[in-house]
Amino acid sequence: MKTQLLCAFAAVLITGTAQAQDGDASAGESLYAQSCAQCHGPEGKGMASFPSLEGRDAEYIKSRLTTYRDGEKVGPNSGLMIPNASKLSDSDIDNLAAYISSSFE
Numbered sequence: 001m002k003t004q005l006l007c008a009f010a011a012v013l014i015t016g017t018a019q020a021q022d023g024d025a026s027a028g029e030s031l032y033a034q035s036c037a038q039c040h041g042p043e044g045k046g047m048a049s050f051p052s053l054e055g056r057d058a059e060y061i062k063s064r065l066t067t068y069r070d071g072e073k074v075g076p077n078s079g080l081m082i083p084n085a086s087k088l089s090d091s092d093i094d095n096l097a098a099y100i101s102s103s104f105e
Contacts, residue, residue, distance in 0.1 A: 023058070023091075028099025031092055035084060044104035050077065054104045058097035065093045 033042075039050040046052035053061070067074055068085035088096070 023094030023096070023098030025095070025098040025102050027091075028095035028097070029103070031096055032099055036096070039080070044100060052104075053100050056100060056104070058101040061097040061100050062093055065096065069093070 039047060040053050041047045041050075044053035064074065064081075065085050065088060068078065068081040069088055071082055071086070072078075074081070
């Protein structure tokens with residue numbers, strides 16, 4: 001029974017990791033340059049009150065962008081992020097997450 005639970009847990013982890021890599025990082029790079037770099041910086045280090053994206057994994061990025069797209073406030077920059085994220089498709093979010101999580105480690 002413990003072996004089955006361990007295998008099931010491992011399958012969930014593997015599946016979650018695979019889903020995190022679903023986006024196209026090249027498409028995400030282009031979108032990042034157009035829409036994100038002005039505030040988060042070309043290297044994702046953040047600028048002024050805009051946070052760094054370094055070390056953020058794909059699931060975190062997806063979660064935050066989806067939350068903003070849904071119009072939910074997360075923090076002091078929500079007023080800026082909500083209108084920007086409202087234009088993003090699921091594919092855009094996947095692509096941005098793939099690019100950010102693999103580029104700003």
